[in-house]
Amino acid sequence: MNISEAARSSGLTSDAIRFYEREGVLPLPPRAANGYRRYTEQHVAALRLARRLRDLDVGLDDVAAVIEVAHSASCGDLREELASSLEQTEVRIRELRETRVELRRLVGALEEMSPADESVPGLVACECVQLATGG
Numbered sequence: 001m002n003i004s005e006a007a008r009s010s011g012l013t014s015d016a017i018r019f020y021e022r023e024g025v026l027p028l029p030p031r032a033a034n035g036y037r038r039y040t041e042q043h044v045a046a047l048r049l050a051r052r053l054r055d056l057d058v059g060l061d062d063v064a065a066v067i068e069v070a071h072s073a074s075c076g077d078l079r080e081e082l083a084s085s086l087e088q089t090e091v092r093i094r095e096l097r098e099t100r101v102e103l104r105r106l107v108g109a110l111e112e113m114s115p116a117d118e119s120v121p122g123l124v125a126c127e128c129v130q131l132a133t134g135g
Contacts, residue, residue: 025064062088
């Protein structure tokens, strides 16, 4: 498949794929006789993994290490980098879970509001808001 198809399948843009390749984050795919990159399903899987890691704010160096292991199936000397990526991912997952709990609480409070309510039931305004509004 060409870069446009790989981009569509991976959820990345063609420019993002080229950037990751230039930075050494992703392996370079072979080129067809016409000079175009030819992406395989394995390349697309690596692209998806890179996108998901970046969505979790994993740094490019760590993404490159993870992709190297995933793509080449060789571990080399990457255990520390992978452990770091795993820890970053665990932290991000905890943060996302906490965010989800807070968002659910806020949505639930908003759903309990009636048209006559002036404030959201169960929520107390920050001290700065109370001081500014005299409340």
